[in-house]
Amino acid sequence: MTKNKIKFDIKAYAIAKSFVLRPISMRESIRLDIERIIRNALAIEKTPYGRKKNTNTVNESRRYRGYPDMSQDIQMSKTIGCCRLVYNNMKSDKDEALKKTGKLVKILPTKYKNMEEYSWLNEVDALALSNVQLRSERAYSDWLSGKSGKPCFKKKHVASDSYTTNVVGNNIKVTKDGLVLPKVPGVIKLDIHRPLPENGKIKSVTVTREPDGKWYFSLLFELPEKEETFSERIQKFIETGDMDVLNHIGLDMSLPYMYVDSNGHHPSYELKDNIIEFQKQYRGLQDQIAREQRRLSKMQKHSKNYEAQCIRIAKLHAKAKHRRNDFLHQMSSRLSKAYDVITIEDLNMAAIKQSLNLGKSVSDNGWGAFVTMLEYKCRREGKLLLRVDKWFPSSKTCSVCGHVHHDLQLGDRTYECPVCGNVMDRDEQAAINIDNEGLRILKEVFKVA
Ligand SMILES: [Zn+2]
Numbered sequence: 001m002t003k004n005k006i007k008f009d010i011k012a013y014a015i016a017k018s019f020v021l022r023p024i025s026m027r028e029s030i031r032l033d034i035e036r037i038i039r040n041a042l043a044i045e046k047t048p049y050g051r052k053k054n055t056n057t058v059n060e061s062r063r064y065r066g067y068p069d070m071s072q073d074i075q076m077s078k079t080i081g082c083c084r085l086v087y088n089n090m091k092s093d094k095d096e097a098l099k100k101t102g103k104l105v106k107i108l109p110t111k112y113k114n115m116e117e118y119s120w121l122n123e124v125d126a127l128a129l130s131n132v133q134l135r136s137e138r139a140y141s142d143w144l145s146g147k148s149g150k151p152c153f154k155k156k157h158v159a160s161d162s163y164t165t166n167v168v169g170n171n172i173k174v175t176k177d178g179l180v181l182p183k184v185p186g187v188i189k190l191d192i193h194r195p196l197p198e199n200g201k202i203k204s205v206t207v208t209r210e211p212d213g214k215w216y217f218s219l220l221f222e223l224p225e226k227e228e229t230f231s232e233r234i235q236k237f238i239e240t241g242d243m244d245v246l247n248h249i250g251l252d253m254s255l256p257y258m259y260v261d262s263n264g265h266h267p268s269y270e271l272k273d274n275i276i277e278f279q280k281q282y283r284g285l286q287d288q289i290a291r292e293q294r295r296l297s298k299m300q301k302h303s304k305n306y307e308a309q310c311i312r313i314a315k316l317h318a319k320a321k322h323r324r325n326d327f328l329h330q331m332s333s334r335l336s337k338a339y340d341v342i343t344i345e346d347l348n349m350a351a352i353k354q355s356l357n358l359g360k361s362v363s364d365n366g367w368g369a370f371v372t373m374l375e376y377k378c379r380r381e382g383k384l385l386l387r388v389d390k391w392f393p394s395s396k397t398c399s400v401c402g403h404v405h406h407d408l409q410l411g412d413r414t415y416e417c418p419v420c421g422n423v424m425d426r427d428e429q430a431a432i433n434i435d436n437e438g439l440r441i442l443k444e445v446f447k448v449a
Pocket residue numbers: 398399400401402403417418419420421422
């Protein structure tokens with residue numbers, strides 16, 4: 001035991017030594033993180049590698065908000081309507097047959113598609129209609145076996161407005177900016193706030209229109225049963241140098257949303273089908289506080305009203321603080337679970353506040369508190385939080401060609417590369433560079449080519 005420990009410390013020291021020339025804050029935090037990686041890597045070495053390949057799969061669904069354009073909206077609404085019509089027709093036909101013969105009949109959607117008055121059923125996704133058949137059959141068998149009540153008609157807006165379609169060949173595609181569905185024109189814009197599961201094979205999509213008109217897309221993925229652990233992925237990375245085996249993200253502190261990540265997203269998460277955004281959660285209350293504060297200023301000091309108003313304001317402040325912390329906790333937990341390597345810029349908060357005169361926004365947007373949370377949560381999850389040198393020119397470097405654009409001004413929100421012509425949001429570009437720099441450091445640490 002002791003022997004192992006000494007050996008491990010020496011190894012950690014040897015690797016940490018290559019960082020001696022970096023700024024102190026970074027050197028120390030990287031060293032700590034590296035120690036942990038090595039501990040993980042050593043733990044793997046002890047177990048026989050090359051475990052039996054597991055061919056079992058599990059399904060996992062991810063729900064994303066979508067933003068269809070007018071023509072997509074119309075087509076999907078039409079599909080939902082057609083599904084409802086087919087379902088209800090199947091129900092009345094089945095009920096009738098049951099009454100006459102006492103037997104359940106199997107009905108295919110083609111029965112209705114071939115009817116002249118329903119010929120427009122051919123204009124929507126046939127797989128969605130096939131799923132209606134399956135759903136109807138399940139409803140009847142559940143009813144007859146006593147598992148559930150008698151199937152009822154689906155009423156518009158009462159029953160869920162949704163349909164399900166399956167992957168057949170190449171008919172459904174998910175890319176990083178959208179979803180392609182059969183018979184729906186173009187690419188439906190999706191907000192992929194949570195990364196698509198790694199190694200996930202898409203099986204089906206359920207399209208739902210909520211009563212408020214918002215569209216949601218539930219993607220069902222088939223995944224290998226046992227997900228690889230972080231240690232296994234790191235091991236694979238060391239062996240192959242392939243950084244795609246790691247889930248990685250870079251965050252660039254950015255106002256007013258706290259940060260922009262290397263996928264170009266501001267912090268937000270999904271809770272009970274709502275997208276929670278930092279700005280909305282927090283700024284609304286800030287306005288309210290300002291309003292109550294103005295009201296207070298018009299009151300006579302130390303009057304009863306004045307004191308009641310003070311309490312009201314104090315409560316709002318407490319609520320704002322609570323909401324902010326809740327958001328930061330949610331966000332940091334989700335990131336530390338979803339990603340293996342998170343790279344952030346090592347900012348000197350005091351220096352920024354002074355030099356940019358952005359004091360209030362910088363401190364109350366909670367970046368510092370957020371980083372503290374990320375730190376201990378990454379440690380708890382066994383994940384890696386890397387800090388890159390604060391002098392690393394993250395926003396001046398072109399993420400496409402690597403050109404360093406020294407003339408970029410602080411006020412330039414868009415980066416236009418004079419060499420390769422790449423045009424990108426300044427903060428998103430910085431986040432990508434931070435992510436890349438984190439991976440570069442990892443490669444350096446493990447001497448991976
Ligand atoms: Zn460039």
